[in-house]
Amino acid sequence: MKTRLQVDCLVVGGGISGMESAITLGDMGFDVLLVEKEASIGGKMILLSKVFPTLDCSSCISTPKMASTYNHPKVTSFTYSEVRSIKRGPNGAFEAKVIKRPTFVDPERCTGCGQCEKVCTVARPDQFNDGLIARRAIYIPFPQAVPKKAVVEKKGVSPCTRSCPAGISVHGMVALVRNGRFDRAYSRHLEDAPFVGSLGHLCPAYCEMKCTQGKKSKIPVGIKGIERALGYWHLKNGGDKTPSKSGEKRFGIVGVGPLALSLAYFLAQKGVRPLIFTQGKRLGGSLLDAVEKGLLPKEILEDDINTILAQGVEQKDSPENTPFDALLEQNGLEGLFIEDPVRAKESERERIFSSPLKLDEPHLLPHIIGVARKISGPIEKFLEKGEYSLPEDAFKGLEGEISIQEPQGHNEELLPEEAQGLASRCLDCAVCSQCHECMKACPANAIDFSMEPEEVSVTTKTIIIATGFSLFDPSKKPLLGYDRLPNVITAMQMDRLLAPTRPYNAVLRPSDGKVPGNIAIVLCAGSRDRTAGNTWCSRICCMYSIKQAQLIMGALPIANVTIYYIDIRAFGKGYEEFFQQAKAMGTNFVKGKVARIEPTANDDLYIYYEDMERKGGLRRQKHDLVVLAVGAMASPQLRKAFMGDDAPDVDEMAFFSQSKGLSEPGVTNIEGVFVAGSATGPRDIPDCVVHANACAAQVASYLKKTEKG
Amino acid sequence: MASQKIGVFVCRCGGNISDYVDVEKVVESIKGVEGVKIARVNMFSCSDSAQEEMIGLIKREGLDGIVIASCSPKLHLNTFRQMAQRAGLNPYQYTQVNIREQCSWTHTHDRDGATQKATRLVRAGIEATRHSEPLHPIEVVTRPSVLVVGAGIGGLRAAIALGEMGLTVHLLEKADRPGGLVGTRKALFPTGADGTSEIDSLLQRIHTLQNISLYTNASLVKKEGSIGDFSVSIRVEPKDGQDRADTIQLNVGAILVTTGATPYVPKEGEYGYGAKGIVTLREFLDLLDSSRDSDGIYYEGKRVRRITYIYCVGSRQKEGHTYCSRFCCSSAIFASLEVHKRSPDVLQYHLYRDIRTYGSLEALYQRALDQGSLFIRFSPDSPPKVECGHNGGGIKVLVKDLLTSKRELEISSDLVVLVTGLVPRVEQQEVQDVLKLPVGIDGFFNEIHPKLRPVETVVAGVYIGGCAQGPKNAQESVESSLGAAAKAGSILLKGKVELEPFVAEVDEGLCDGCGQCVEACPYDAITMGQRSDGTPVAVVNTRLCKGEGACVPVCPKEALEIRGYGHEKIRSMIRGLLTE
Ligand SMILES: Cc1cc2nc3c(=O)[nH]c(=O)nc-3n(C[C@H](O)[C@H](O)[C@H](O)COP(=O)(O)OP(=O)(O)OC[C@H]3O[C@@H](n4cnc5c(N)ncnc54)[C@H](O)[C@@H]3O)c2cc1C
Ligand code: SF4
Ligand code: SF4
Ligand code: SF4
Ligand code: SF4
Numbered sequence A: 001m002k003t004r005l006q007v008d009c010l011v012v013g014g015g016i017s018g019m020e021s022a023i024t025l026g027d028m029g030f031d032v033l034l035v036e037k038e039a040s041i042g043g044k045m046i047l048l049s050k051v052f053p054t055l056d057c058s059s060c061i062s063t064p065k066m067a068s069t070y071n072h073p074k075v076t077s078f079t080y081s082e083v084r085s086i087k088r089g090p091n092g093a094f095e096a097k098v099i100k101r102p103t104f105v106d107p108e109r110c111t112g113c114g115q116c117e118k119v120c121t122v123a124r125p126d127q128f129n130d131g132l133i134a135r136r137a138i139y140i141p142f143p144q145a146v147p148k149k150a151v152v153e154k155k156g157v158s159p160c161t162r163s164c165p166a167g168i169s170v171h172g173m174v175a176l177v178r179n180g181r182f183d184r185a186y187s188r189h190l191e192d193a194p195f196v197g198s199l200g201h202l203c204p205a206y207c208e209m210k211c212t213q214g215k216k217s218k219i220p221v222g223i224k225g226i227e228r229a230l231g232y233w234h235l236k237n238g239g240d241k242t243p244s245k246s247g248e249k250r251f252g253i254v255g256v257g258p259l260a261l262s263l264a265y266f267l268a269q270k271g272v273r274p275l276i277f278t279q280g281k282r283l284g285g286s287l288l289d290a291v292e293k294g295l296l297p298k299e300i301l302e303d304d305i306n307t308i309l310a311q312g313v314e315q316k317d318s319p320e321n322t323p324f325d326a327l328l329e330q331n332g333l334e335g336l337f338i339e340d341p342v343r344a345k346e347s348e349r350e351r352i353f354s355s356p357l358k359l360d361e362p363h364l365l366p367h368i369i370g371v372a373r374k375i376s377g378p379i380e381k382f383l384e385k386g387e388y389s390l391p392e393d394a395f396k397g398l399e400g401e402i403s404i405q406e407p408q409g410h411n412e413e414l415l416p417e418e419a420q421g422l423a424s425r426c427l428d429c430a431v432c433s434q435c436h437e438c439m440k441a442c443p444a445n446a447i448d449f450s451m452e453p454e455e456v457s458v459t460t461k462t463i464i465i466a467t468g469f470s471l472f473d474p475s476k477k478p479l480l481g482y483d484r485l486p487n488v489i490t491a492m493q494m495d496r497l498l499a500p501t502r503p504y505n506a507v508l509r510p511s512d513g514k515v516p517g518n519i520a521i522v523l524c525a526g527s528r529d530r531t532a533g534n535t536w537c538s539r540i541c542c543m544y545s546i547k548q549a550q551l552i553m554g555a556l557p558i559a560n561v562t563i564y565y566i567d568i569r570a571f572g573k574g575y576e577e578f579f580q581q582a583k584a585m586g587t588n589f590v591k592g593k594v595a596r597i598e599p600t601a602n603d604d605l606y607i608y609y610e611d612m613e614r615k616g617g618l619r620r621q622k623h624d625l626v627v628l629a630v631g632a633m634a635s636p637q638l639r640k641a642f643m644g645d646d647a648p649d650v651d652e653m654a655f656f657s658q659s660k661g662l663s664e665p666g667v668t669n670i671e672g673v674f675v676a677g678s679a680t681g682p683r684d685i686p687d688c689v690v691h692a693n694a695c696a697a698q699v700a701s702y703l704k705k706t707e708k709g
Numbered sequence B: 001m002a003s004q005k006i007g008v009f010v011c012r013c014g015g016n017i018s019d020y021v022d023v024e025k026v027v028e029s030i031k032g033v034e035g036v037k038i039a040r041v042n043m044f045s046c047s048d049s050a051q052e053e054m055i056g057l058i059k060r061e062g063l064d065g066i067v068i069a070s071c072s073p074k075l076h077l078n079t080f081r082q083m084a085q086r087a088g089l090n091p092y093q094y095t096q097v098n099i100r101e102q103c104s105w106t107h108t109h110d111r112d113g114a115t116q117k118a119t120r121l122v123r124a125g126i127e128a129t130r131h132s133e134p135l136h137p138i139e140v141v142t143r144p145s146v147l148v149v150g151a152g153i154g155g156l157r158a159a160i161a162l163g164e165m166g167l168t169v170h171l172l173e174k175a176d177r178p179g180g181l182v183g184t185r186k187a188l189f190p191t192g193a194d195g196t197s198e199i200d201s202l203l204q205r206i207h208t209l210q211n212i213s214l215y216t217n218a219s220l221v222k223k224e225g226s227i228g229d230f231s232v233s234i235r236v237e238p239k240d241g242q243d244r245a246d247t248i249q250l251n252v253g254a255i256l257v258t259t260g261a262t263p264y265v266p267k268e269g270e271y272g273y274g275a276k277g278i279v280t281l282r283e284f285l286d287l288l289d290s291s292r293d294s295d296g297i298y299y300e301g302k303r304v305r306r307i308t309y310i311y312c313v314g315s316r317q318k319e320g321h322t323y324c325s326r327f328c329c330s331s332a333i334f335a336s337l338e339v340h341k342r343s344p345d346v347l348q349y350h351l352y353r354d355i356r357t358y359g360s361l362e363a364l365y366q367r368a369l370d371q372g373s374l375f376i377r378f379s380p381d382s383p384p385k386v387e388c389g390h391n392g393g394g395i396k397v398l399v400k401d402l403l404t405s406k407r408e409l410e411i412s413s414d415l416v417v418l419v420t421g422l423v424p425r426v427e428q429q430e431v432q433d434v435l436k437l438p439v440g441i442d443g444f445f446n447e448i449h450p451k452l453r454p455v456e457t458v459v460a461g462v463y464i465g466g467c468a469q470g471p472k473n474a475q476e477s478v479e480s481s482l483g484a485a486a487k488a489g490s491i492l493l494k495g496k497v498e499l500e501p502f503v504a505e506v507d508e509g510l511c512d513g514c515g516q517c518v519e520a521c522p523y524d525a526i527t528m529g530q531r532s533d534g535t536p537v538a539v540v541n542t543r544l545c546k547g548e549g550a551c552v553p554v555c556p557k558e559a560l561e562i563r564g565y566g567h568e569k570i571r572s573m574i575r576g577l578l579t580e
Helices: A016-027 A058-071 A115-119 A159-163 A170-178 A182-192 A196-202 A206-210 A212-217 A223-237 A258-269 A286-292 A298-309 A324-330 A362-385 A416-423 A437-441 A491-498 A541-555 A575-585 A637-641 A685-708 B023-030 B048-061 B073-086 B100-104 B111-130 B153-164 B195-208 B281-289 B328-342 B359-370 B428-435 B474-492 B516-520 B567-578
Strands: A002-012 A032-035 A075-078 A081-088 A094-100 A123-125 A134-136 A250-254 A273-277 A314-316 A336-338 A352-354 A454-465 A488-490 A518-525 A560-565 A588-599 A605-611 A618-623 A625-630 A673-675 B006-011 B036-042 B065-070 B094-098 B138-141 B145-149 B168-172 B212-215 B218-226 B229-236 B246-252 B254-257 B261-263 B278-280 B306-313 B347-352 B374-377 B385-387 B395-400 B408-413 B415-420 B422-424 B462-464 B496-499 B504-506 B526-530 B536-540 B560-562
Touching (some): A002 A685, A016 A075, A016 A685, A058 A075, A058 B048, A058 B073, A081 A637, A115 A134, A159 A170, A159 A206, A170 A182, A170 A223, A170 A416, A182 A196, A182 A223, A196 A223, A196 A362, A206 A212, A206 A223, A223 A298, A258 A273, A258 A298, A258 A362, A286 A298, A286 A362, A488 A491, A491 A541, A491 A625, A518 A541, A518 A588, A518 A605, A518 A618, A541 A560, A541 A575, A541 A625, A588 A618, A605 A625, A673 A685, A685 B153, B006 B048, B023 B036, B023 B111, B036 B048, B048 B073, B065 B111, B094 B100, B094 B111, B100 B111, B111 B567, B145 B153, B145 B229, B145 B246, B145 B474, B153 B195, B153 B212, B153 B254, B153 B474, B218 B428, B229 B254, B254 B474, B278 B281, B281 B328, B306 B328, B306 B395, B328 B415, B347 B395, B395 B415, B504 B536, B516 B526
Parallel strands (some): A002 A032, A250 A273, A250 A336, A273 A314, A336 A352, A518 A560, A518 A625, A560 A588, B006 B065, B065 B094, B145 B168, B145 B254, B168 B212, B278 B415, B306 B347, B347 B374
Antiparallel strands (some): A081 A094, A123 A134, A588 A605, A605 A618, B138 B496, B218 B229, B229 B246, B385 B395, B395 B408, B504 B560, B526 B536
């Protein structure tokens, strides 16, 4: 879908800076489009606990901004969207291509109730909690999100699912089993294909050949085992035999093999009443041979066949030589399918169909199911409209010799718990597993996996870059142990632990959920540090750490908090006083450079630091939780959207440059392109708000000047 | 026609309220109160989803008034009024009760007490809504012009922005030339930009804009009216040949205060100040500026070989100037780089407390370290001592170095630079008096809220920018002044503002013309007029009235009420408060 939009200003980034610029320009009467890549506006600020130096609750002061942005009559907000390209148009204005990524949830219907999150089978590190806890593949960003609508993170189709010739949502099945929902896994498999247990024994497991876990660790997820376990589970527990919609139209199938059975199954699912003519044979065809050879337990096959019959498939034993015409006429059928192509040649009549290839070998079972599905569609269409045409690729790859590995591995019974263990190794390649649990749970019927990206062509006179900053990745300083030591956390995680919407409703340390009693905050983690590739000061971390010290002492009155610092940079209005207040409350300030962090017994930590004040030298101190005050890094990805030479300049740390000197804040080297807030370099919220308004003034002057010509 | 179907929403504010106030209990205890149709608890009332939910309820239940017990109305009064409006209610039939600042945050150790107080406040709020009437804001057509007070770099730049937006600008400067502190500087950190030429080019732009008038030697003497429509008087000192000052009357829609700040001047004897060889940062920069082309550093004709900088002079004090002046670390270090450039053999000692070269300014500090400047940290408890040499000998600075040992070091210096910060200007006082602007304990003008409204003041329509709000460097002053320009622009470009309808109203039947209210009003909004029969009666000028209410209690006849806060409403609110 394509739409067009014309605005005065395109604001990219919906953090505090972007929102502030948008509101001010909107108030002035300009038309603004704000594009945010996440599913909610609010940026980092909405995630914070309280904010220095006033200790306002960050939620309380962000939410009204978010609401006024979103409800502003002059501001249109696109969330979960990205600016793909920006080009200068003929009359000086910019042509921007904005993609609204599919959320797979109809925002008009979704009420934000969160039922879907409860049932979703895929967990992801929650980016809105800096990975401290998990969110689901379908998620509402956070309780105060604007808009408060669910979105599905879905990255294409997982390799396993894509590789399955039977068309099974393999990833969905694996994810359901991982969650212990065997009944749902079984019925999800049935939505796609019959023969659950038989496939689990006979399939050569194409999915495992493509499994990403296999590529990574040599041992793929044991998908076939999982499928087999489902077969055994169903054998013991039964269930899910409710027939699908029962229709009027009757359709006959001559044959007892897997193709005949699968086709009957798919037609039954589509509301046709299939009638299988067994002609003296037992249902199963070549699958019975597999039973003979010991490749497939008899009970499993019987259970699979019973499941198919339970869908409303009937069978009839008619003499083998009954002419097909007679079968059609005598049984009031609208059509007939002959499983054996050789026999089908006997009669080239209308209403009689067959497969061009003979397909009846146990290890071809997944392909046969795939073929049956592909035939079932055209037959359904024939029954409705009288036309029949097979898709061209129906038999792709099946002509001639098919090179298939013999079924390998073990065929013994697998217990549900064992299958769950196997499934837990899944990497959730496409994130959403397509288990469809959310669709079943959503009371508003809002989930729609057919949604496509929407492209919006935006003509705009000006652009404000307000894409903010990113946080230093502490794994780049291995000596600080972030990757190794569970009780070394980032400042963002600490802010989350302290926030009103905090994940555990308490300040706990990750390794054992213990309430910490002796907390260290390490300043300049990844800033002012050549070895970290960032020699600048990050400007916000001293102050947010002082804030956190005060909040921790409020939350845990008996805890000790020590801040290791090089200089305390409390430079803004009221900041020095805020620093003195933290000292007066009893925060320890130690002037010392932290060299490394090592574990002790019970997950406590030793901080080794160079004492720059007291006794000097390298000293060691024990703590039970360490917070790394990670620095602010550039987030210049938007540059890619600009074409060629027209990309705005960045400085040596990759922040967007304000190229026109000291009297022109917010102005880049590209005419009509402006930059607001922390996209220009680290800034705290007061400095962002002021800067964003300055930027709005620049844009307004520019627009008024160009209006006049 | 008071509200009869009231919805009451009590907010948890995440946990900010519900951690200390039993919000469920509050809801329970007001459920039977007259007029209350529904009462609920919200997680975050201000969140978009909660607002949508409340709008739904208002419509479905046909509510005609609401009460939200949450945070301070300063924060969310407008949020919820707008919500009420979206729900089809009159926004003035909404009452906000502050149970966060007034209950949960003040009584963290007394849950029962906090809960009881919250209940009483909510009861009063219900009464307020019950007795509220639909009101309509007073709409004022804004004048498309702005008064900018102070023509430093911030004021100049803001004036240009406003002029370019198409607004008429009156730019006022107290001194005889514009440019402020930047105008006299040759090299500004971090790039070395020339302040004088920066100011010159801003002035050139001002001259090309027809809609900006610049008045030098001028001061603000009077202000009347309110946002969108102020009348101000400015006094322009006599120029040569004139003997009388001019007073000019102007009508403007908004006022920007960009009056800046001034360097701290040490007291006589503070770190030896007053003696030869001991200079402030400003004096040192003047010295560098006035000798741009020389290759060495000379002080009173003598070559300087050792410089000692003492930081935080007049800043970060235990009492008085407790704040950090923000720009001085970077400025001093930048100056020391210039010294090194001119004569690398000069030894430079920096006696500091914390080096605050935040953000990219850190690069300056790194360069100074790399070039061999020595940084010595002292404790505020034992500041350096400066001993002036007798009969022409050098200066000795004694300092206890915190980093290496606590041993006292003795640094002999040819020049001691006192790195002085910024303090409010004395001239700021008259602006403060005329505009009735509040200042903080630091003496700088106060913003309403540092994050939500950093350039707005409690006087609607008056904005602050630059160092008048607190110390900043030049670029930061420009930023905040432009920010102020944006906010002024956002009301003036719209063409109208809405004012609160809370103005005094006279009941002509009761007024006996005693005139006590005229005396009481601090805004001169009441005058004595005449009825048609010639008897005197009080008349309210709604443009000047701020709804402050000083007149109401002095009227012996109860003839005055503030619209929206009638006697009956106030009385029943008090009854609500007193109900057990
Ligand atoms: C742990 C921590 C604690 C802090 N505490 C405080 C505090 O107490 N007080 C204080 O004043 N400051 C604090 N800060 C700083 C504060 O978070 C920042 O000043 C502020 O969030 C910056 O706002 P911004 O809008 O410029 O950037 P951001 O908040 O980073 O917002 C940028 C937005 O742009 C979006 N975006 C990015 N790229 C694109 C793209 N290509 N297309 C579309 N959208 C995009 C992002 O998703 C984001 O929503 C803290 C920071 C941290 C890390
Ligand atoms: S269950 Fe449906 S309505 Fe509820 S949040 Fe999920 S998608 Fe939205
Ligand atoms: S289909 Fe399954 S994995 Fe995907 S979002 Fe829905 S519940 Fe989650
Ligand atoms: S890791 Fe999981 S999702 Fe990925 S291919 Fe393997 S089974 Fe499928
Ligand atoms: S703000 Fe403080 S903690 Fe952050 S980099 Fe600068 S000096 Fe280090």
